[in-house]
Amino acid sequence: MSEQVDQRRLDWWSISAQFTTRAWVLIPLGVALNFVGDFIAKTLRLPIFLDVIGTIVISVLAGPWVGALTGVISAVLNNLANPPIWAYSLAQVAIAFVTGYLASRGFFKNIWKAAIVGVAITVISIVISAPITAILFGGLTGSPTDVLTGFFLATTDNVVNSVIGTQAIVQPIDKILSTVAAFLIGAAIPIRYRPPFGREALPD
Amino acid sequence: MWLSYAAADRGLHRLNPVAKFACLLAALVWTFAFESIALNLAMTFVMVVGAVASGVWSRLWRPWLTVVVPFGVSALVIHSLFNPANATVLAEFAGVEIGREGALAGGIFASRVTILSSSILLFVLTTDPRLLMNALVARGFSTGASYAVLAAMDLPPELQRRTRSIWEAQQARGLDIGSGIVGRLRSFVAILGPLIGGALVATETRTLALEARGFARSGRRTFLRESPSGPWHRLALRAALLAIPLAIAARIVL
Numbered sequence: 037m038s039e040q041v042d043q044r045r046l047d048w049w050s051i052s053a054q055f056t057t058r059a060w061v062l063i064p065l066g067v068a069l070n071f072v073g074d075f076i077a078k079t080l081r082l083p084i085f086l087d088v089i090g091t092i093v094i095s096v097l098a099g100p101w102v103g104a105l106t107g108v109i110s111a112v113l114n115n116l117a118n119p120p121i122w123a124y125s126l127a128q129v130a131i132a133f134v135t136g137y138l139a140s141r142g143f144f145k146n147i148w149k150a151a152i153v154g155v156a157i158t159v160i161s162i163v164i165s166a167p168i169t170a171i172l173f174g175g176l177t178g179s180p181t182d183v184l185t186g187f188f189l190a191t192t193d194n195v196v197n198s199v200i201g202t203q204a205i206v207q208p209i210d211k212i213l214s215t216v217a218a219f220l221i222g223a224a225i226p227i228r229y230r231p232p233f234g235r236e237a238l239p240d
Numbered sequence: 241m242w243l244s245y246a247a248a249d250r251g252l253h254r255l256n257p258v259a260k261f262a263c264l265l266a267a268l269v270w271t272f273a274f275e276s277i278a279l280n281l282a283m284t285f286v287m288v289v290g291a292v293a294s295g296v297w298s299r300l301w302r303p304w305l306t307v308v309v310p311f312g313v314s315a316l317v318i319h320s321l322f323n324p325a326n327a328t329v330l331a332e333f334a335g336v337e338i339g340r341e342g343a344l345a346g347g348i349f350a351s352r353v354t355i356l357s358s359s360i361l362l363f364v365l366t367t368d369p370r371l372l373m374n375a376l377v378a379r380g381f382s383t384g385a386s387y388a389v390l391a392a393m394d395l396p397p398e399l400q401r402r403t404r405s406i407w408e409a410q411q412a413r414g415l416d417i418g419s420g421i422v423g424r425l426r427s428f429v430a431i432l433g434p435l436i437g438g439a440l441v442a443t444e445t446r447t448l449a450l451e452a453r454g455f456a457r458s459g460r461r462t463f464l465r466e467s468p469s470g471p472w473h474r475l476a477l478r479a480a481l482l483a484i485p486l487a488i489a490a491r492i493v494l
Contacts, residue, residue: 055384057447057450057451057455057456058443058447060384060387060388060450060455061391061443061446061447061450062443063388063391063392064388064391064392064394064395065395065439065440065443067388067392067395067396068392068395068396068398068399068439069399069436071396071399071400072396072399072400072403072432072435073432075400075403076403076428076431076432077428079407080417080424080427080428081424082421082424082425082428086428105385105388109388109389109392110392113392113393113396172272172352173315173349173352173353174315174318174319174345174346174348174349175318176311176314176315176318176349177311178307178310178311178314178353182314182318185318186314186317186318186321186322189318189322189323189324190321190322193324194324195324213425217428217429217432220429221432221433221436224433224436224437225436225440229440229443229444
């Protein structure tokens with residue numbers, strides 16, 4: 037048993053074990069999922085972004101390194117529609133590593149544990165993206181949530197606190213729902229299509 | 241909105257893609273290193289001239305404005321009114337004070353996003369991604385990452401088209417997308433399920449095709465198309481690579 041756990045820890049950190057041909061082919065799918073998740077959420081008028089769903093799915097299926105690359109490519113390509121997004125590559129990388137690590141520890145074996153991963157992602161996402169938004173872009177993102185930031189700025193007199201206040205309202209629902217949706221997507225994928233990491237991390 | 245390379249043979253299209261990429265990085269570093277509205281406006285002017293000379297201005301200005309205007313307006317309004325550094329009153333309307341310091345900060349953030357937007361859009365419209373990736377692979381960039389980037393540029397529009405088809409098919413079967421929030425979340429899953437299923441089958445086929453073509457093999461690659469090269473291209477590359485540490489050093493010293 038302890039050997040099995042050690043092997044999983046190794047897989048979680050091993051770059052060469054994660055970057056198989058199947059993993060390379062899954063990266064564009066993860067990037068496309070990030071875009072389509074956002075597109076469907078907007079079209080269905082859902083009050084969430086769902087723009088990291090692809091990063092989470094790929095981190096669970098192929099491991100954190102592959103998920104991190106998916107997140108960085110998504111952020112770089114998303115620049116075309118929203119240039120400030122590139123600065124959040126670091127948040128995407130952190131989301132991939134938190135997801136990949138917790139997946140290797142069995143947190144994607146059922147939906148309730150997956151929701152806990154959503155909470156962890158929310159926290160890490162706020163901790164990393166709030167200072168980026170505050171320092172590089174004056175607390176603004178060019179989205180409707182800027183109104184909330186303006187409100188907090190008027191009441192707290194501090195840009196970082198204003199951004200944290202805004203993100204604490206917007207992020208939890210989005211990230212928990214994204215993680216739960218990623219679990220449902222991952223669990224629905226037949227085992228033969230999963231890379232080795234995903235076979236271990238997801239329920240059969 | 242999904243922008244892609246606008247093939248042409250003039251202006252910035254003729255510049256070596258790696259040199260152009262270095263120029264893009266230099267522009268981004270400069271705009272963050274120097275908090276100057278004047279410098280940002282000067283760089284924007286150069287980029288607009290570059291866009292006109294390269295024949296891509298007609299494709300650039302619309303997406304550019306959709307990014308720059310909302311961000312610029314919110315940056316100016318929110319910082320002018322609420323920036324904690326506001327000490328000097330620039331103007332007053334109906335009891336609302338507009339702060340000079342906040343207006344300046346808002347101007348810097350707005351002009352910074354203008355640089356980000358114009359440089360990235362200009363780069364995308366004038367750079368053939370396949371040529372860029374070939375040039376990067378020739379310089380030691382991973383072939384796997386090169387494949388991932390190129391395929392990631394092609395897949396989202398394709399998946400978006402497929403989403404619309406699934407959407408219409410599910411609506412024809414009675415899917416209610418106008419219901420409450422829970423119903424709309426169910427619709428999300430109903431659309432995403434078939435989408436992922438189809439994409440995974442394609443993934444399997446692609447994996448087999450790539451393996452059959454020696455994707456995982458290491459070694460030096462040769463390319464069908466080579467990037468333009470010459471003394472001017474090397475000069476542009478070196479100047480851009482020199483400008484990056486200079487800006488960082490100036491930021492630290494000044």
